Amino acid sequence: MEGTSFLKEPVGGKSVVGKIVDNITNAIINGELKPGDKIPTEGELSEAMGVGRNSVREAIKILEAYGVVHIKRAEGTFVSQEYDSKMLYPILYGIILQKDSTNQIVDLRKVIDVGILHLAVAKLAAQEMPAHRLSRIEEALERLKVEILSPEPQVKNVHDADVAFHMAIVDLTGNTMLQGICNYVDKITRRSRMMAMDQIISEGAVEKFLEMHQKLADLLKTCDSSQISQIVEEHYQYWANVKE
Known part of the structure; x- marks a missing residue:
């Protein structure tokens, strides 16, 4: 048990369970506990922190639910070694519960999209990503056109095609963490x-909508990053004005 200074952190202030969660996650962040390490037993944590076993058990359940640790029956509890999208839940739930969350999420997605496009362009320009992967962008764009230009466009189908188009762009980065973030943001928004899709269709702004998507596809094909911020800002004008 020597060298585990996180066990000596005082448990107080917030709830006991919350403080235990903080102590263990801080130990992971600080490198006292590394990916794959087995954490002290329930009894050891209880004794060292001066807390009840039930509180330790609840804290471990929370960490397991968020993918931070995993339990191997008959072996113990271990720090997870791989990224799990569940790790994003606390952050994103916090955003949802804040006042004016829609505008904050739009701003979050704008920042993410600017970064994604810069990364995708850089990888394509450096030939780190096969150029033929761009065909997926074109295919997704064609599907989007079919859905929104149909005689009676269905909002759900247009939305799903739009999500698929943007995820095809994210896939160009080859970054699973970005994929996880965007997938979750898509769900909560x-x-x-x-x-926003319903507004675009009802206002007859379909051509403008497709033009904005074509601009995204074109900048990827030309690897021109100079207009990324402007195009992203323009792209979210309808969503940003949605009043729930």
Whole structure:
């Protein structure tokens, strides 16, 4: 048990369970516990921190639910070695619960998209990503055109095609963490984005909508990063104005 200074951190202030969670996650961040390490037993944590076993058990359940640790029956509890999208839940739930969360999420997605496009362009320019991967962008764009230009466009189908188009761009980065973030943001913003789609269709702004998507596809083909911020800002004008 020597060298585990996180066990000596005082448990107080916030809830006991919350403090235990903090102590263990801080130990991972500080490198006291490394990916793949077995953490002290329930009894050891309880004794060292001066807390009840039930509180330790609840804290471990929370960490397991968020993918931070995993339990191997008859072996113990270990720090996870791989990224799990569940690790993003606390951050994104916090954003959802804040006042004016829709505008904050739009801003978050704009920042993410600017970064994604710069990374994708850099990889394509450096030939780190096969150029033929761009065909997926074109295929996704064609599907989007079919859905929104149909005689009676269905909001759900247009939304799903739009999500697929943007995820095809994210896939160009080859970054699973970015894929996880975007996938989760897509889930929690489904309602407001579908409202934006309905607004675009009802206002007859379909051509403008497709033009904005074509600009994204074109800048990837030309590897021109100079207009990324402007195009992203323009792209989210309808979603940003949605009033829930």
